Amino acid sequence: MARTGLTRPAVAVHADIGSLAANAAERFATAAEASGGPRIDVVLTGGSTAPVIYRLLADEPFASRVDWGRVHVWWTDERCVPPDDPRSNYGAAREALLDRVPIPCEHIHRMRGEDPNPEREAVHYEAALRAGQALARGAPPSFDFVLLGLGGDAHVASLFPGSSTVALSDRLVAVARSDEVPMPDPVVDRLTLTLSALNGARAAVFVVAGAEKAAALRAVLEEPAIPALRPAQGIHPAGGPPVWLVDRAAAGMPSGAR
Numbered sequence: 001m002a003r004t005g006l007t008r009p010a011v012a013v014h015a016d017i018g019s020l021a022a023n024a025a026e027r028f029a030t031a032a033e034a035s036g037g038p039r040i041d042v043v044l045t046g047g048s049t050a051p052v053i054y055r056l057l058a059d060e061p062f063a064s065r066v067d068w069g070r071v072h073v074w075w076t077d078e079r080c081v082p083p084d085d086p087r088s089n090y091g092a093a094r095e096a097l098l099d100r101v102p103i104p105c106e107h108i109h110r111m112r113g114e115d116p117n118p119e120r121e122a123v124h125y126e127a128a129l130r131a132g133q134a135l136a137r138g139a140p141p142s143f144d145f146v147l148l149g150l151g152g153d154a155h156v157a158s159l160f161p162g163s164s165t166v167a168l169s170d171r172l173v174a175v176a177r178s179d180e181v182p183m184p185d186p187v188v189d190r191l192t193l194t195l196s197a198l199n200g201a202r203a204a205v206f207v208v209a210g211a212e213k214a215a216a217l218r219a220v221l222e223e224p225a226i227p228a229l230r231p232a233q234g235i236h237p238a239g240g241p242p243v244w245l246v247d248r249a250a251a252g253m254p255s256g257a258r
């Protein structure tokens with residue numbers, strides 16, 4: 001693991017996804033241990049990188065370090081599909097982690113992707129977040145740990161370049177419409193936390209793996225901040241700059257020892 005020339009914010013480069021995932025799991029467990037209050041609010045991301053981390057968290061040495069009874073789980077985003085659909089972010093996290101740790105089911109706050117009216121679910125999920133954290137009107141949520149992925153187009157959660165959802169400042173949850181901007185799955189709308197919600201993070205960690213992410217990663221870290229073009233540049237957590245955990249391929253480095 002080495003720090004690159006890309007110095008702001010902190011970027012840690014890993015030889016492979018396994019060591020990247022171990023670092024992310026360590027940071028999750030550390031954030032959970034540091035939270036002294038009655039609840040530990042965490043936000044899980046979707047995508048293909050995160051389940052590697054979830055499986056580690058469900059095993060030792062991490063599983064016994066986390067007081068799962070206090071953990072409340074939220075999601076960065078969800079595809080508008082039923083929970084047993086293979087594209088469901090909830091479904092992936094349930095299989096890799098939630099079914100394997102003693103977390104109370106009422107603490108699992110999934111986005112109901114199956115709702116035929118996504119806007120209704122966006123309003124419902126925002127209300128659940130506000131009530132769950134007893135937020136005053138207009139107050140941002142607070143999360144102990146937020147895990148984030150990065151799309152090859154510099155999207156984060158389901159905040160896509162050119163989408164009206166990126167600039168939303170009066171909502172915590174929104175609908176990303178597949179007919180508005182190009183999205184990985186052009187037929188499926190998505191539910192997403194907005195930047196206002198995501199920036200309630202006390203600790204935010206990006207996990208980025210694969211050569212197909214190199215261009216987006218470099219642009220997000222080095223180009224001027226234009227969230228409308230590169231939504232990941234809109235991540236400015238309350239707890240301080242996000243940490244970037246990347247593999248050599250995403251950092252544009254030769255595979256080296258791998």
Ligand code: 6PG
Pocket residue numbers: 045046047048049050076077078079089148149150151152155156157158209
């Ligand atoms: C989703 C995500 C999305 C994801 C990135 C990275 O539902 O797809 O939440 O934002 O994190 O696209 O995905 P990978 O880990 O598959 O590269």
